[in-house]
Each structure stands twice: as C-alpha cells, then as structure tokens.
Amino acid sequence: MYHVFNKLKSKLTGFKDKISSKIDEKAVAIEPEAVADAPQEEPTSSTPVPSAQETVESKVEEAVPVSEPVSEAGSVKNESSGAKKFGFAQKAKALVFEREFILEEDDLEEPLWDLEMALLESDIALSVSEAIVESVKNQLVGTRRRIGSNTGNIVEDALKKAIYDVMSANVFDLDDYVKDADKPVHIVFIGINGTGKTTSIAKLSKRFKDQGMSVVVAAGDTFRAGAIDQLAIHADKIGVKIIKHQEQGDPAAVIYDAIQHAKANNVDVVLSDTAGRMHTNINLMEQLKKVCRVAPPDLIIFVDEAVAGNDAVERAAQFNDAVAINGSILTKTDADSKGGAAISIAYITGKPILFLGMGQGYDDLRKFDPKWFVDQLFAE
Numbered sequence: 001m002y003h004v005f006n007k008l009k010s011k012l013t014g015f016k017d018k019i020s021s022k023i024d025e026k027a028v029a030i031e032p033e034a035v036a037d038a039p040q041e042e043p044t045s046s047t048p049v050p051s052a053q054e055t056v057e058s059k060v061e062e063a064v065p066v067s068e069p070v071s072e073a074g075s076v077k078n079e080s081s082g083a084k085k086f087g088f089a090q091k092a093k094a095l096v097f098e099r100e101f102i103l104e105e106d107d108l109e110e111p112l113w114d115l116e117m118a119l120l121e122s123d124i125a126l127s128v129s130e131a132i133v134e135s136v137k138n139q140l141v142g143t144r145r146r147i148g149s150n151t152g153n154i155v156e157d158a159l160k161k162a163i164y165d166v167m168s169a170n171v172f173d174l175d176d177y178v179k180d181a182d183k184p185v186h187i188v189f190i191g192i193n194g195t196g197k198t199t200s201i202a203k204l205s206k207r208f209k210d211q212g213m214s215v216v217v218a219a220g221d222t223f224r225a226g227a228i229d230q231l232a233i234h235a236d237k238i239g240v241k242i243i244k245h246q247e248q249g250d251p252a253a254v255i256y257d258a259i260q261h262a263k264a265n266n267v268d269v270v271l272s273d274t275a276g277r278m279h280t281n282i283n284l285m286e287q288l289k290k291v292c293r294v295a296p297p298d299l300i301i302f303v304d305e306a307v308a309g310n311d312a313v314e315r316a317a318q319f320n321d322a323v324a325i326n327g328s329i330l331t332k333t334d335a336d337s338k339g340g341a342a343i344s345i346a347y348i349t350g351k352p353i354l355f356l357g358m359g360q361g362y363d364d365l366r367k368f369d370p371k372w373f374v375d376q377l378f379a380e
C-alpha cells in the first residue's frame, strides 16, 4: 500500500467517522417513532435499498424543500438561516412509509467545520478547502438516508467526489501526447532551486527511452555551479545524449543547439533543464522568456516539492501567471504525509499534475491519476 499522505488520510477517516456517528445518532432518535408508525414492511426486491452512490445521487429533487425561493441559477436560496428545511409532509412520508430521513444542513455544520480545519491543517489551500467542503455539503444536504443503510459509504462517496473534482483539472496524458506529437517534442522544466527538476528530467528521460524513444537533454542550468555536471552524470547513467555549454553561458543558446541536434538526428524528445529561479527574479524570468522565444517549447512543466505545501501551491500559481505552464510534477511525495499540495496545485493553476516523484531512483516516478490518488486516500 502507498503510505504517503497518511496524515491527510487519517484526517479524512476521522471526518467520515464523526459525521457517520452524528448521522447515526439522528437515525436512532428517529427510528422508534418511524418503526411504531410505519406499516410493518421491510424493503423487498421491488423496493431495493439504494447503493451509497444512488443515495448520494438521489438528492432532493423528489423531496424538494418546501416554500423556498429558487435562484435564477437554479440553486436553492434560503432567506433566514441558510439551511435547507424540508416540509413536515415530506419528512413524515419519508419517515413513516420509506423509513428514511433527510439530512439537513444543521446536521452537518459542525462536522463540516471540522473537515475544513482538517483540510487546512493538511496544507490544502484555503480556496481549495472551501471548494471541497461546499461540494461535500451540496452532495449530502438533502440526501434521503434510509435507516439502516451504510452512512459511512455515503460520506466517503461525497468526499471522494469532492476531492476528485478539484484535482482533475484538464487532465492530459504526457506519454500519449509525446507519442502522437510532431517530433522533436520540446519540454522545458521550470521551478525554484533544489525541488527536483534535474532528477525529474532524468526520470522522464529513462521513461521515454524505455518506451523506445530517443532523448536528448539540454543543460540549460548554466547558472548554478555543478548543475551541468549533475545532469551529465544522469545522462551518462541512463544512456541519453546531453548538449551542454560552459557555465554562465546563455541557456537559450544551449537549448537551441539541443533542438538543432534533435532535428538533425531525428531525436524524438528534447528535455531542457533551466536554472532554479523565483518568479520575482526579473533577470532570470526574462532569461526564461528568451529561452521560450529562441527555442519555443511544446510544453512547459513546473516542478516543485510536495513537502513545501502551500508555498509550492503559491509558486505554481505565480509561475503559471508568468509563463503559462502546461502541467506540474510534484516531487518528494515519499517525504510528505500531508498531501495538501497535491490536492491544491491542479485546482489553483487549472493545469494537471502529471507525475509524482516518489524517491531518488530513476523509476520512482508515478504517473498521476486523480482517481488512483483519491482511492488511496480511502484505502483500508
């Protein structure tokens, strides 16, 4: 089992348990009355107990809140308390004949507050936490909960859908893209110092080589002493060609040469390293723009480390504003138990997370799949 993000995982389980027991308390309070009044019929094969998914989806269209204005956008507005209320007749019908009750906003207020705190403590950005809480609320409020059905599943499905929705921004498959695009495909990697750009380039070089493609790496980090040698060592170990100039040389010239080399030799992929920089460093940002002019990339990938949490999310947003990234790689997830950056980056930038770095080995790179990630968060 995948052990990273354990802290986030335990917080989500805590929320699920808390809200489930709160709902169960309500069910217990209601049940004697319902049992006493209800016709003595158990659900039969013609009235099957809905699955958790069906229950969540059977939100309240049938049990439309009574005497509430509906906004132009179609969402239900509430004048006073902000909570959805359900008419006596609907409640009575649900309770007596169907042995169900309806979840109301009041039932969820405290657990949802706890959920928001737990998400923030897990380094999930504020706007993302709010979006998740809102989604969970919208899915659960008004759910007709059949007494005796599994509350935990209903809550888990709502959480999974909320997290999946914020993570699955503009998903695209880098392997497929590279396979189908005109060659050479040029990818530039950007980010701040020491987050794992060079290592990620090495990992991707191996990945593409293993897929039968030819790769050249461009030593565009001419700024940091030792960066060229570091990339050269990786290139040598993996068995791919490196194009390099002197330290302090012009990165745009190195990367241009790498592309010319690729064109002349039918190389499939050019992966360009760049010096780590803050988006606030005007000279280095101008240099990056020059690289993009002289040797236009097909894709720009932002690299940052999961352990940086909200700082990584901020930087992703800032780099995206400066040069319009196509996606991100989140490294060092093997050292991060919080998981917030992974959830936030795609939502904040509107660009997908493409890979997770999960260690220092060349194969420690996992293609990011939001569904897999969400399933891991709730795996036993």
Ligand SMILES: Nc1nc2c(ncn2[C@@H]2O[C@H](COP(=O)(O)OP(=O)(O)OP(=O)(O)O)[C@@H](O)[C@H]2O)c(=O)[nH]1
Pocket (backbone or CB within 6 Å): 191, 192, 193, 194, 195, 196, 197, 198, 199, 200, 221, 224, 227, 274, 275, 276, 331, 332, 333, 334, 335, 356, 357, 358, 359, 360, 364
């Ligand atoms: N545990 C772990 N370490 C990683 C991962 N990715 C990179 N590292 C380590 O992080 C350190 C920095 O990685 P680099 O690839 O040199 O980072 P960089 O962004 O190229 O740094 P600059 O060249 O300074 O811009 C190295 O020691 C890597 O081995 C990862 O997914 N997990």
